[in-house]
Amino acid sequence: MALKWLFLDMNAFFASVEQQENPRLRGKPVAVVPVMSDSTCCIAASYEAKRFGIKTGTNVGEARRLCPHLILIETTSHSHYREYHNAIVNVVESCLPVTEIWSVDEMVCKLWANEKRAEDALALGQKIKSEIFRNVGEQMCCSVGLSLNPFLAKVAGELQKPNGLVALDEEDLPHRLYKLKLTDFPGINRSMEARFHAAGVRTTEHMCALSQEQMRRVWGGVMGEYWWRQLRGEYVQRPTNERRSVSHTHVMPPELRTPAGAAAVQCRLLEKAAERMRGLGFYARGMGVFARGVAHDKWENHCRFAPCADTWTLMEIMQSLFHHPFRQPKQVGVALYDLVPVKNVTGSLFDDYERRWRLSVAMDGINQRFGRHTITMASSRRAETAKEDKIAFGKIAEIV
Ligand SMILES: [Mg+2]
Incomplete structure (x- = not known):
């Protein structure tokens, strides 16, 4: 079987961008944090910081203990991550078309017929790495994986980090x-x-x-x-490509059946829906919220807006929609709909939401790696602390 896919994953992306921008940070342990507080988590750690055991998700207080001379950079005070993201996409596109952008620092490309032999595919991967180094910056290392499907190409990238270049062909599987x-x-x-x-x-x-x-x-x-x-190398068409909406609903336990409890659960449902939507590579252009009271009476509200994927903006939109219709709400739900792929969203929209989108993506990364709710919005905290085990947030209702 021939190699068919190339996956590119930037190494320690946020920390590398900071080291690229500021030469004084190079060769030093650097961690990027969402806010300057010991109680938050590191979004990214430079490879110098990783040597001290600091990783994405490490608590900042703990990171300082592991490495007292760690340099902390607050992500919200900078706005160049998107420029680096765009520059990297442009460099890759100059070598072969980007099929899909998976996240701020990950993308997948389908190989042309003449690149499918391992030596040709590896040469192409090396070319992309060198072009990024030359045109985006010498601090910008990436791992390139080549394999039979996008999933295995990403896994191939995990086999050698940092700065990896690995082909995983049929004869390599699964050992x-x-x-x-x-x-x-x-x-x-x-x-x-x-x-x-x-x-x-x-x-x-x-x-x-x-x-x-x-x-x-x-x-x-x-x-x-x-x-x-x-x-086993099969290409599985992700059933998400035709997705039109992501929605979550929840029947609340009795102790949360108050307007405040419903609002907290609603926030949690939106956080989860937004994370899921970003993970699938979409922006939303519409939102619906609904509620049912204990007497089974129903209420709903909808609105449409410019493409949006960040939790903060979506939360503001939801708060303008949701008016606590019942004194004793029993069930609440939220739907993000009219989804549009990230690649179809224009640059100016990216600009408007850049900071919030960046934070949202960083939070997703941490929550995916360390478990749901490692980082959450304060507004949904109440739902988390109230009988966590009773809230079946794992049960996702998705309308395709
Ligand atoms: Mg990465």
């Missing part, structure tokens, strides 16, 4: 994956890892040996089947 931890795979966070552990699966080798049915059971649905097929 070359075995050195990866379960959580090295995109999509396996701590809670998913716990599900594998509960099924007695602790290693990648064991995961790769599971049957399709066993994978389905561990994942609790069709995702397990997608994983099984993707691990």
